[in-house]
Amino acid sequence: MSIEELNQELTSLQQRLKEIEIANAQLRNELLECNIQLQQEINERQQVEEKLQTAQHFMYSIIQTMPVAVFVKDATDLRFVLCNRAAEELAGVSAEEILGKNDYDLFPKEEADFFTQRDKEALTSKKVVEIPEEVIHTKNGETRILHIKKTPILDTQGQPKYLLVIREDITKHKQAQAALAASEAKFRSLVENANDAIYALTLDGIFTYLSPNFTNMFGYEISEFLGQSFVPIIHSEDVPTCIAFLNKVAQTGKKQAGLEIRIKRKDGTYGWITSNTSPVIDTNGQVVGFQGITRDITERKQTEKALLRISKAIESVSDAIGIADPTGKSIYQNPAFIQLFGYTVDELNAAGGPAAIYTNPKETKIIFNTINSGQSWRGEVTMQSSIGRTIQIDLRADAIKDSQGNIIALVGSHTDITERKQAENKLKQQAIELEQTLKKLQKTQSHLIQSEKMSSLGQLVAGVAHEINNPVNFIYGNLVHANSYIHEILNLVQLYRQNYPNPVLEIQKEIKKSDLDFLIEDLPKLLSSMELGAERIRQIVASLRTFSRLDEAELKAVDIHQGIDSTLMILEHRLKKKSHHPQIEVIKDYGNLPLVECYAGQLNQVFMNILVNAIDALEDSLSQGELTHNQPQIRICTQKLIPQQIMIRISDNGLGIPEQIRQRLFDPFFTTKPVGKGTGLGLSISYQIITERHGGSLKCISSPNQGAEFIIKIPIEQSNK
Incomplete structure (x- = not known):
């Protein structure tokens, strides 16, 4: 190819490159415009979506706060796709338990069948279906009455896409209607009948x-x-x-x-x-x-006329007679009534009627209820006059009836028994005073009898103790010397046997006859037994002297525990085991007591009376085979109280004391023991000794089958010295 052709080709390529650049620039401008337009559309779409979301949220909030239950169902399978809070309350379950479910999941089958049928009717007809009243049963067992509207929601092609169901709970409204109807019917019935x-x-x-x-x-x-x-x-x-x-x-x-x-x-x-x-x-x-x-009120008026005629016949009666109508309004009072109570008919009605003269409202109600029921009432009541004077009345109240038995009036006959009641009260007071005097005499008599008895007993005990004490001291003192002498003789006999092991035949026979070895062994034991017996007699004598306390008749600070122990020593023979019952165990729970200022002899007498009663109770329990524990026991507890006071508790585990007997334990001459075994003075005197002589208290706590406990409280020092 020649250079000229190459130049032409280059020129052509450059021309095409310029065209491409121009086209490319136009395309970039168009793309930029498209991008700007697309961004505007995106922004507009976002704004629309935000508005749509706001509107949806607004609508959702409205639906949620609506007071009626709103459900939205899918038109295809009738499952719930939306519900509000009122719908949750109506169904008795949460939204999570509703959405995705159908009526068969929430209601009984019969109700679900009915709802489904009406749903299909609304979807098929594309019209609103209204159910004025429908009874449903919720999951939690409640029965509700609903007003229901079912509205199909159509898509752009006019086909049902959703079903809007609005259920209004009209239960309270229906109940109110029923109550109003019942009330109207009741009122109408009352009026017409x-x-x-x-x-x-x-x-x-x-x-x-x-x-x-x-x-x-x-x-x-x-x-x-x-x-x-x-x-x-x-x-x-x-x-x-x-x-x-x-x-x-x-x-x-x-x-x-x-x-x-x-x-x-x-x-x-x-x-x-x-x-x-x-x-x-x-x-x-x-x-x-x-x-x-x-x-x-024709009959009442006729009755009033008749009663007024009758009243003439009773005006001269000395008893106060009043007549009232069935409503309690006074219609007649004889002169004796007016004189006694100070009221005329009009004045009494102005004061509130016949009930105004009564002083006890509860009693008044009973009387009027009785006679208004057609029955008579008779009894004594307290009334008051118009000036406030209290009058004791013997009242006879009754109802006056017509020939058909209907009550037409109320009548009361009032007899003034004020003076008689005053005389009766005076006699009752005199009787009370006489009874108190008699009790005082009995109390004094019992005290004198017991005091004389205890004085004589004390003197006898002291005399016997003194008479026994002298020979016992002589015996006890000589036993020491006798013991010494016998030991010396026995030593001498032993020495003789050692040095002369083969005595003459006559001595050997006498040793064998007298059983010398036994005598040597038993004689010291015999002396020891005699010494123990003498010591026992000395202890008993000391206990008798402590118990009698004749040398301590006045107030003196003594050891209370010593007095109790001396009493137990005297009663030891009753505590020992016998053929017909086991030994009575005495449990001592002594506290740390100071010396107590008291009349020691009298206080020991109290201990004796209570302990003897406890022993008697245990023996009775043993004879009947009934104890609160297997072992008969008497427990004695002492303790110091605050303020300056001590307490002594003596209890047993016997049969206990019935309440009716316990209330009379400290009465003079009251006893449950057989004749000859008890006087009924022991506990009465004990009560006087503790309460009057020592300023303390004595009480008994007991119940059947729970044993008995006597509690003594006395001050450590006596204030009335």
Whole structure:
């Protein structure tokens, strides 16, 4: 190829390169414009999506806060795809348990069948299906009444895509409707079946309503007076009173009661009625009519007349007689009643009626309930006069009945027994004083008897102790010397046997006859036994002297434990084992007591009485084979209390003491023991010694089968020295 051709080709290539660059520049510009346009579209789409999300969130919030239950179902398989909080409450389960489920998962099959059928009906017809009332049963067992609307939601092609179900719970509304209907029916029944006549009037006195009993009471048909004035059936003399009564209701706007007038029946006769009337007030607070109730009181009026006639016959009776109507309003009082209580009929009614003279409201209610039930009441009551004077009354109250047995009045006959009751009270007081004096004499007598008895016993015990003590001391003292002498003789015999082992035949025979070896062995034991016996006698004598304490008749500080031990020493023969019962165990739980200032002899007497009773109780328990423990026991506890006081508790595990006996334990001459075994003075004297002589207390704690415990409390130092 020539250079010229090459140049032409190069020129052509350069020309094409320029065209490509121009085309490329145009393409870049177009791409840039496309990018800008695409970015704008993306931004616009994002804004639309944000608005759509905001709108969706707004709609979701509205749905969630709606007071009615909202469900959305997929039109294909009728499964729930959306529900609000009200729907959760209605179904009784959470949204997680609802979404993805269908009606068969939430409701009984019969109800689910019905809902599914109506769902399909709405989807097929593409119209709203409404169910005015439907009863459902929730998962938690509640029964609800629903008003349901099912609305199909269509896609762009007009085909159902979702089903919107709105369920409004109208259970409370239906219940309220039922309650209102029941209340209206009840009120209508009460009005139509009332024994009284119920009416409504305009302000001009025109009847606008009359209950069915109007006909029964007066013989007129209701149609004869509806829309008519009340005046024609009222006795001419009573018309002004009736008009004034209604005017007062209209003027005050308040209920008025107790109008009593005569009314003309259809047969031409007149009867008495009582009427209570209330105002009918409109929304502006204005009285626009009247409504009320009328009761036939003809029989009551006739009875009042008859009773007034009867009253003439009883005006001369000395007893106070009062007669009241069945409502408790006084209608007659004889002169004796007025004189006794100071009330006339009007004054008593103004004070509240016959109940005003009673002083005990509870008793008053019982009396009036009794006679209002048709029964008589008789008894003594306290009443008061108009000036407040208290009067004791023998009351006879009764109901007066007509020939049909209906109560038409109440009557009371009052006999003043104030003076008699005062005399009876005086006699009762004298009897109480005599009884107290007798008890005081018995107490003094028992104290004197026991004191003399214990004084004689103390002197005898002291004398016996003294008489025994001298020879016992002589024996005890000589036993020491006898013991020494016998040991010397035995030593001499032993020495003789060692040095002369083969005595003459006559001595050998005597040794064998007397059993010399046994005598040598037993004689020291015999002396030791005699010494122990003498020591025992000395201890008993010391215990007798300690127990009697004749040398300590006045207050003295003593060791309480020594007194208890001396008492136990004297009673030791009763504590030992016998053929018919085991030994009675004495458990000592002694505290650290100081010396106690007391009358030692008297205090030992208390210990003796309580311990003897405990031993008797244990022996009785053993004879009956009943103990709270297998081993009969007496427990003695002592301790110091704060303030300056000690306590001694003596208890046993016997049968215990019944409550009715325990309450009388400290009464003079009270005993449960057989004749000859107990005087009934021991515990009574003990109580006096502890409470009066020592300023302490003595009480018994016991119950059947729980043993008995006596608790003694006395001060360490006596204040009344």
